[in-house]
Amino acid sequence: MMAMSRLHQYANPMRFARLSKSLLPWVGALTILLLGIGLYWGLVASPADYQQKDSVRIMYIHVPAAWMTLFVYVNMAIASAVGLIWRHPLADIAAKSCAPIGAGFTLIALVTGALWGQPMWGTWWEWGDARLVSVLVMFFLYLGYMALWQAYDEPTKASRAAAILALVGVVNVPIIHFSVEWWNTLHQTASVLKIGGPSIDASMLWPLLIMALGFTAYFVVLLLWRMRAEILARRIHVLMMQKASA
Amino acid sequence: MVESVQYIAPSAISGATPGIAVAALSCDRGGRRVFSGIEVTLSPGDALVLRGPNGSGKSSLLRVLGGYIRPAEGVLRWNGEDVWDDIGQYQACVHYVGHLDGVKPVLTVRENLTMWSALMGDAMDPDDALKHFGLGNLADLPAKYLSAGQRRRLNLARLGASQRPLWLLDEPSVSLDATSVTQLEELVASHRRTGGIVIVATHNDLQIDHATEIDMGEIDMGTLGDAT
Amino acid sequence: MMAFWQIVRRDLLLARRQGASSLLGVAFFVIVVSLFPFAVGPDAIILASIGAGIIWVAALLATLLSLDRLFQADFEDGSLDILVLTRQPIAMLVLAKTLAHWLTTALPLIIASPLLAMFMALPVDVFATLVISLAVGTPALSLIGAVGAALTVGMRRGGVLMSLLVLPLYIPVLIFGVGAMGAAMMGQDASSALMLLGAISLFALVLAPIGAAAALRLALE
Numbered sequence: 001m002m003a004m005s006r007l008h009q010y011a012n013p014m015r016f017a018r019l020s021k022s023l024l025p026w027v028g029a030l031t032i033l034l035l036g037i038g039l040y041w042g043l044v045a046s047p048a049d050y051q052q053k054d055s056v057r058i059m060y061i062h063v064p065a066a067w068m069t070l071f072v073y074v075n076m077a078i079a080s081a082v083g084l085i086w087r088h089p090l091a092d093i094a095a096k097s098c099a100p101i102g103a104g105f106t107l108i109a110l111v112t113g114a115l116w117g118q119p120m121w122g123t124w125w126e127w128g129d130a131r132l133v134s135v136l137v138m139f140f141l142y143l144g145y146m147a148l149w150q151a152y153d154e155p156t157k158a159s160r161a162a163a164i165l166a167l168v169g170v171v172n173v174p175i176i177h178f179s180v181e182w183w184n185t186l187h188q189t190a191s192v193l194k195i196g197g198p199s200i201d202a203s204m205l206w207p208l209l210i211m212a213l214g215f216t217a218y219f220v221v222l223l224l225w226r227m228r229a230e231i232l233a234r235r236i237h238v239l240m241m242q243k244a245s246a
Numbered sequence: 247m248v249e250s251v252q253y254i255a256p257s258a259i260s261g262a263t264p265g266i267a268v269a270a271l272s273c274d275r276g277g278r279r280v281f282s283g284i285e286v287t288l289s290p291g292d293a294l295v296l297r298g299p300n301g302s303g304k305s306s307l308l309r310v311l312g313g314y315i316r317p318a319e320g321v322l323r324w325n326g327e328d329v330w331d332d333i334g335q336y337q338a339c340v341h342y343v344g345h346l347d348g349v350k351p352v353l354t355v356r357e358n359l360t361m362w363s364a365l366m367g368d369a370m371d372p373d374d375a376l377k378h379f380g381l382g383n384l385a386d387l388p389a390k391y392l393s394a395g396q397r398r399r400l401n402l403a404r405l406g407a408s409q410r411p412l413w414l415l416d417e418p419s420v421s422l423d424a425t426s427v428t429q430l431e432e433l434v435a436s437h438r439r440t441g442g443i444v445i446v447a448t449h450n451d452l453q454i455d456h457a458t459e460i461d462m463g464e465i466d467m468g469t470l471g472d473a474t
Numbered sequence: 475m476m477a478f479w480q481i482v483r484r485d486l487l488l489a490r491r492q493g494a495s496s497l498l499g500v501a502f503f504v505i506v507v508s509l510f511p512f513a514v515g516p517d518a519i520i521l522a523s524i525g526a527g528i529i530w531v532a533a534l535l536a537t538l539l540s541l542d543r544l545f546q547a548d549f550e551d552g553s554l555d556i557l558v559l560t561r562q563p564i565a566m567l568v569l570a571k572t573l574a575h576w577l578t579t580a581l582p583l584i585i586a587s588p589l590l591a592m593f594m595a596l597p598v599d600v601f602a603t604l605v606i607s608l609a610v611g612t613p614a615l616s617l618i619g620a621v622g623a624a625l626t627v628g629m630r631r632g633g634v635l636m637s638l639l640v641l642p643l644y645i646p647v648l649i650f651g652v653g654a655m656g657a658a659m660m661g662q663d664a665s666s667a668l669m670l671l672g673a674i675s676l677f678a679l680v681l682a683p684i685g686a687a688a689a690l691r692l693a694l695e
Contacts, residue, residue: 084688137645140641140642143638144635147638151635153276154276156277161625164621164685164688164689164692168643168682168685176642176643176645179645179649180649182650182670186656238277241277241278245278312555312559314555315695334561337558338559345552346550346551346555347551348551348552348555349551350488353487362556365480365484365556366556366561367560
């Protein structure tokens with residue numbers, strides 16, 4: 001009971017607007033710091049792979065982006081569940097704001113995957129890479145989620161429909177990943193190089209982790225921004241309606 | 247699966263007032279407040295008539311009362327219990343007649359009726375109910391040949407068989423001739439005599455005796471849209 | 475349980491009275507598969523190597539196409555309003571309607587599948603695996619599709635949106651369905667893929683009706 005009322009304190013959009021405003025510069029600075037260190041370490045200071053040469057450095061973007069794809073989706077599903085169960089407007093807004101960010105990370109993972117694949121395999125797209133294929137499916141899931149939001153005029157209805165879809169999606173994500181892995185081993189061609197396999201060296205792991213943290217901080221920045229924008233958009237919507245009926 | 251639902255018993259045990267009680271009910275549609283502050287209590291045998299122009303929220307109120315829409319604010323109680331604690335249990339007490347007739351054109355008139363009464367758990371003689379609304383000689387005709395008025399009568403014939411205590415009727419007299427309107431009024435009266443509750447939205451002169459009235463047009467929302 | 479079977483019976487009766495419309499799915503299934511020999515040439519070896527995949531994709535699309543109407547007709551004529559009042563959880567209503575739908579659309583596909591296996595020059599000894607894999611996998615397609623159908627019921631261009639929502643979720647079913655066929659084609663044991671397929675169907679049987687019920691409640695607001 002106490003926890004719920006505490007939660008509702010932060011649910012107030014005005015309070016959120018104030019809180020996020022004071023939070024944004026700090027998270028923003030953290031993002032720049034982490035991404036700066038990560039990029040320098042990954043792209044300049046870390047050793048080149050003996051086999052993949054410098055093209056291995058794409059991994060420092062690609063792998064964290066692929067992780068974020070999943071991370072953002074899980075966040076979206078959690079926000080959806082909170083919005084659906086406790087009818088929490090801020091949670092709905094958070095879920096809605098997650099989707100384009102997640103889709104953006106997905107796109108980054110896909111593009112960097114293709115760029116990495118070209119010198120390695122000589123093709124822009126390699127179905128043999130299970131992670132790349134899973135990320136592609138995640139991209140479709142994000143597209144569907146955003147399309148469902150678009151299809152409703154009424155935000156309260158849209159948020160509930162989208163929340164149901166996000167929960168159905170998040171239950172399916174592990175099944176999809178497992179099935180893609182299974183399918184991949186079934187059709188294993190020659191020796192496919194995996195980006196960031198288990199045999200990764202510590203000199204590569206550290207910049208990778210810092211990049212992952214940087215991406216997470218960047219996600220928080222974007223999320224707060226989008227939520228603020230969404231709250232303002234809804235306020236404008238209400239004002240317009242008041243004007244129309246005045 | 248619960249096959250027989252006892253309508254009055256739970257309240258008799260708990261001692262709560264049987265019937266429907268509505269407090270400070272309000273409803274939002276499309277970001278607009280359609281109505282608010284609805285207060286009404288109906289006991290077995292009571293009737294409520296909702297009046298007001300199109301778009302005044304009559305249909306929305308009926309859908310809130312039917313448990314289709316969760317109210318934005320306020321409480322809806324049935325036999326003293328908040329219906330949203332177990333919406334399925336409540337909806338098993340409701341008979342709803344909306345703007346659409348739920349008539350399947352490929353089934354015959356009798357099949358349409360027996361199908362619904364089987365699903366709703368009504369015990370009835372379909373031919374009796376059809377005769378009441380003058381559809382007796384059409385019983386074996388596929389429903390696709392029915393006129394709008396006949397389809398409405400077929401829809402209302404389900405009422406004749408209904409054993410549910412709460413009737414929600416949204417403009418039931420639309421496209422009915424004078425005779426059928428009288429038959430509908432008789433049906434409503436006899437339902438009330440046996441302890442039923444009827445809530446009806448109408449802007450025609452449906453004759454319902456001793457009914458509470460709410461004029462939805464007089465509830466000032468500041469904004470009135472076509473949000474039904 | 476009475477109301478459950480009454481809804482199944484009602485939907486079967488409606489499907490039978492509407493006649494041809496429930497066979498459209500089979501016609502679609504057959505025509506789509508028949509297009510592939512025209513597209514890739516009549517070479518029996520090529521056809522056999524892609525045949526199982528083609529048949530599965532076609533079955534998936536045929537199911538999806540017909541699921542569009544799962545709740546739509548009842549929504550449009552007001553029946554859905556009354557169906558939710560019938561003294562049973564909406565999840566059971568979803569399950570009953572999905573079962574009736576599976577019987578009228580997916581079952582004919584399964585029966586027609588050996589014919590298409592012949593078209594695609596598949597060896598006769600994998601016909602049984604094809605039928606079994608479809609029988610085990612199509613319930614998952616119908617159930618997952620029911621969630622998409624419930625989410626898009628009442629929308630003007632719901633069908634296209636529904637495909638976008640549902641197709642990515644169909645991928646595991648497709649993988650294991652075709653995986654079972656691949657094993658059978660190589661003379662191996664297909665049972666592990668079939669079991670995974672069955673697991674997805676069972677999983678969908680438990681969860682999909684709940685999701686679809688929540689979506690239907692929303693649609694009726």
